[in-house]
Amino acid sequence: MSDLDRRDFLRRTGGGLAALALAAEAAGAEMLLPDPLPRRARAQDAKLAIGVLGTGGRGRAALDELATVESARVVAVCDVDEGRLRGGRRRAPEAATYTEVAPFLAHEGLQAVVICTPTHLHRPAVTAALAYGLHVYCEAPLATTIGDARAIAQASADAAQEGRVCAAGFTARANPLYRRTRELYATGGLVRVLHAHVHDHRRTSWRALAPDPQLATARNWRLDPAISLGLAGERAAHGFDYLHWATGGTPERIQGLGQLLHWEDGRSTPDTVQLQAPLSGGGTWSADLTLANSWGGEQVHVHGVGGTVRAVGTNAWLFKESDAPIQGWEVYAARIEQLGAEGLVLLANATKLAAQEKLHAGVGLEHSPHWFALDDFVGSCLAGEVPACTPTDALPATVMAIAAAQAVRDGATVAIDPADWQLG
């Protein structure tokens, strides 16, 4: 269903306004867009034995999510930092714990590893996990250098040839609502994308406290410009991946501005960043990221000739222009007023909900986007299928993130070369 084009869609829905009027009388579920993310088939009792490498914030979040993924069983956790490992142990008290990577990867019965180390350590972690014959989920962005990112993607592609499942943690691709918006773009819902904006606001120092200076340096890797892509790379990468994958856009170059406006605590990395990225073929992306203001949190706006999509993790809305083409499903959609405009609520499983007459109860996802990404990985491993986001898929946005970080660091415009994400 992911490649549903406009012609197919109109044929399925009867096309045009006359058909729409009839369908409105019948309240036919056929008028709704197809469900975008069928859950992967998996044997009822099948369980995937998983290890989580890295139990900092992202690793602990992964443990929380995996605990409610039906086919997942966390059997081992590893972190070289004992304090971080305690947090992991609390979340997976029945799992074996390790402070060294090799014995962790050799844990008896381990089938898959979720890699949540700092970004600059992804490459050795992925390489080692693949060498142990494991399925791998690697957090995103893939790496902090194009060389490392390409190496991860190539090694993962090679391993996939041998039946290994390799996934990357750009969660939008497994997010049922974001998949739904992608189909909206593909079926002409916005006619043409003009401008897309990544908004990532949070109020946090991004610091971690540690009992000793050595651990403090390791835990605060995100604030070290020598090893981190900073806000531009670590955060904007997720928005860029969504936009590249969902709308098909590719920036020609990225211009960056980074400033340290609030957290003057000895750091040198910007706490506030703006990015501008003109697209090949017209249109632009922009990104606005800060650690000093939390308004709006994390969201993406895609503005097109036909309307605007606002996607906020577990919710998404379409604000249509009054003269935009009607697709049909809008008749049944719940509506909400936001900032003076009426938005159509996008649902992930509209057909099923319509059949149950629960369309209005289905607003918002039942799990976090992170959960859907991990559930997709687990399902892919058990079914032997390709996951929603492979490391090869994640390569373009990683390249863009690296360019964005460079643009901010140098205060310059950095060209994007699509050859950087072509594997040989």
Next chain:
Amino acid sequence: MRTRFELVLQGGDAVSLRAAGEEALHEIAEAERLLSRFRRDAVVAHVNREPAQRAVPVPPALRALLARCRAVHASSEGAFDPTATADGARLAMDGLSQVACDEEGRVRFLRADVTLDFGGVGKGYALDRAADVLEDAGIAHALLHGGTSTVLALGPRADGRPWPLGVPDPDVPDGPLAWRGELDRCALSVSSSAHVPSLAASARAAGDGHSAAGGRTRVAVARVPFAADSRSGDEGARADAWSTALVAAGHQDLEIRDCA
């Protein structure tokens, strides 16, 4: 959790303490995503949506909290019960007995009209999780509270003295404190009958001719001190649950109890 949490951290530089505080507040936000009945993406909301007899995987933390709730439920002879109807009303039965956990770590309801409601223990649980990360970060002097009704003292103040606190009289808010005390390595929770309607309270009011609505508001203060050598990690949850239980089952206007 629809309530305000505040942390007072002492004994370090402001940058480090803020970093620790942010991580603690993040744990509190995660506790809400675990226990909320109202957030669509919360684990408990997800469990509550499932039909009876459908086993749902839940995190070990939720299973451990359920086990702790069962212990308080048993010790309080059912006065504390973390279940409710789908509308959040108190069940006219022992709801917790209708919640089963299996060896796979899954939870299921044995009846259709039962849901989980950790409103009587959630703030204490969230404070426990926040204290975990503060302790990991080496913070030795912290006072945390949720909604001003559940408090946890992770050690004394930086000057070595305990943290002072008082409980106002809900019937005379501007009058003298109903109770005054000090906290050090201890969790404390306050509940009042004005906020915790209960079957026990209704039955007592009907049975002895004493009108709960027209009489004094009952206040229960439950203290759970840390063990001598270390925190067990559930002192906040126990204090919260016990204050709920005491006010539901109590017979005094003001009840103060050290609880196991």
